[in-house]
Amino acid sequence: MDTDRLPGCYRHPDRDTGIRCARCERPICPECMISASVGFQCPECVRDGSGTGHAPAANVPRTVAGGVVPADPHLVTKILVGINAAVFLLGLVAPAVVVRLELLGRYVEYFGGPVEGVSTGQYYRLLSSVFLHVEWWHIGGNMLALWVIGGPLEAALGRVRYLAVYVLSGLGGSALVYLLTAPNTPTLGASGAIFGLLGATVVLVRRLRYEMRPVITMVVLMLVLTFVPFGGSLSVSWQAHIGGLVTGLLVGLGMVGPAAGRTRALVQWGTCAAAFLLAAAVVLVRTAELT
Known part of the structure; x- marks a missing residue:
């Protein structure tokens, strides 16, 4: 026994x-x-x-994080899956949309003309690329991971806090991609945001004193898939994964770390503001290098 x-x-x-x-x-x-x-x-x-x-x-x-318990605990996850699916279908119908939404640091030649990037002021690409996929296997794998990881986390955090983790993790992943990759390297996908949800889940499981081995095993497996090549044509952005994971860990600590009290909301949203400012600083430093 x-x-x-x-x-x-x-x-x-x-x-x-x-x-x-x-x-x-x-x-x-x-x-x-x-x-x-x-x-x-x-x-x-x-x-x-x-x-x-x-x-x-x-x-x-x-909820555990102090949010209001929603009637549908997975509503935001469903909406995020729907947005990703809609953008994917739009990209199939109008391929030029992909060029306008993917993450680019600086312009590249597409369709006979230059396409500008983040360094020329198109900062929206840092987030629009998080909802963009161009392969069936890519969006299928990411949406499956989003449903498995995101659903329980949304139920635990509440809608607004969960969405904050998702968006900030996606932004953190894009910021690290922008900083560390060649400026004409196109990058897209929800992986950074999903790694952020996984990071916040690690913090939540630790906070609730649950068995850590399953979630740690998942983190290790996803990191192995990030750094170990499986087939020559598969290109994985480890920068987006690591940037999202670290951001999710930090924001997760702010969300579920403090006990209930008057300062809880201040700590939570202060942590979110700090994560946003850190990502913004990384983007501004890189932009200064490229201009």
Whole structure:
């Protein structure tokens, strides 16, 4: 018998958890956690208004990160998959769109004429490229990873915080690509943002004291796929992967690191602002080099 195993959630016995309700001390999983003034409470204690000092109607269910628990915990993930699919289909119908959306540091010759890049002021490419794919296997693999990794993370963080991790991780990945690759190298794909979601998941799993081996195994596997070549025609942007992963780790620490309290939101959005400013600084330094 494994005496070190964590207890199961009282509402979902198959989900091990190291978190307990601050009021009744029953074990609760991320889906059942509701942020309170101190720690987390279970749905029953919140519904009864136990120990809160407020009427039951004043208690709004919160995620682990303090966001409002949504009716559809995977809505943003579904929307992101839909946007990626729509842009992919648009690129099939109008290939010139790909040239306008992919990440380029400086212009290259396309269709008989020059195409400008980030260094000439087209900063939108840093994010538009995150939603762009040109191969079926590329978008299929990325969207599968987005659904598997993103869905549970969205449920744990809430919609707004989850979207912030995704966008900032994509931006961080693009910034590192822009800094370290040749300026005429086209780069595209959601991999940087997905690696960022994986980084935030590592922080979340650690915060909840869950078993780390599965998520660490996934990180190692994805890094192996990043750096070990499998076939001569496959080109992977390790810069986007590493930039996204590091950004996701940093933003994840800000999102789930602080305990519930008045300063929690300040720490969370302050971390997001710091990640954005860091990416912006990298972009400005590279732009100064190329102009």
